[in-house]
Amino acid sequence: MNTLSKIVIPVFAVFVIFYGFKKKVSIYDAFLEGVKEGLAISFNIFPSIIAMVFAINIFLDSNFVYDVLGFFKPVLELINIPIEIMPMALLRPISGTATLAIMNDIFINFGPDSYAGRLASVLQGCTDTTIYVLALYFSSIGIKKTRYSLPVGLFADLVGITVAFLITMLFF
Amino acid sequence: MVSYIWFFLIVIGIVFSLLTGRLDIINDSILTNGSKALDLMMSILPIIVLWTGIMKIAEESGLLRKFARLVEPLLSKLFPSVPKDNPALGYIASNIAANMMGLGSAATPFGLKAMSELQKINEKKDTASVAMITFLVLNTAGVTIVPTTVLALRIAHGSANPSEIILPGVIATFCSSIGGLLLDYYIRKRSRK
Secondary structure, rough: OOHHHHHHHHHHHHHHHHHHOOOOOOOHHHHHHHHHHHHHHHHHHHHHHHHHHHHHHHHHHHHHHHHHHHHHHHHHHOOOHHHHHHHHHHHHOOOOOHHHHHHHHHHHOOOOOOHHHHHHHHHHHOOHHHHHHHHHHHOHHHHHHHOOOHHHHHHHHHHHHHHHHHHHHHOO | HHHHHHHHHHHHHHHHHHHOOOOOHHHHHHHHHHHHHHHHHHHHHHHHHHHHHHHHHHHHOHHHHHHHHHHHHHHHHOOOOOOOOOOOOOOOOHHHHHHHOOOHHHHHHHHHHHHHHHHHOOOOOOOOOOOHHHHHHHHHHOOOOOOOHHHHHHOEEEEEEHHHHHHHHHHHHHHHHHHHHHHHOOOOOOOOO
């Protein structure tokens, strides 16, 4: 599987270039044109990356998540949910990098094949970082009114995270 | 909405650390934040730039349109407001396919291009269109067949069977896509009345 996902990009790239060459597109000029567009896109998203990294790091470093959730530990243990997993479930829609760090921590402390480790793996893979993606995508084209996109995105995350908990219980 | 989240993250973070005496840590956090953002930017910029370059070739050779035709029946049902031969559908298709293969960072350039194509046919330029919202639901809740980073980290920590989490993951993402699309469809229906 890992090899498969490693082979996709090179094969795809060579296929695209080969196809363009065959169709007699001036591939080098097309590539340069695309790079120019990519640079413009990157400069458009840079401000929102600075803003989001700033806010998320302050929030995580304040330890708010751990201190407040420690309170619910007895209840969570009753329904077979390790406390370590909760910050992950809550932060999954906000920061993929943060949850990756938490998953790494769980793997070190309990191992990847523990119940917490498997649950963390399924959670990490089950949804994208909704809030980050919304901020990034909307700000890249200057959208200010995002309407009902966040509630719908978070609802999908909630479904995914709930199913991840249930399915891990069933599978393992 | 993004403003509110940003506001609450910062205010909760700073007020909570004032109350719990973690001021030193927060002070460091604020001062080192800029370079973290720059690191992140520098790690995604080369990939964005290379992939928009490659995808421009796919666009000019007609490959992208060909691929869009393949998934058009499904996508045009999900995006009734987008004309059938609009390049946005091709970018949306590529974005979803890249996400499925766990190529998150390779999917982003497709997604950003899809958004700018959707913006061209958007009537109110500062307001999200219906098609944009459906696309973002598909994107953030999309089915992941190969969760690359998870597998890599499981292997690094010596898991006996790293890929055992793939099937539960596919089921979970499938449910979240369906759930998101249903709610999106329901809101669209209701707002039209």
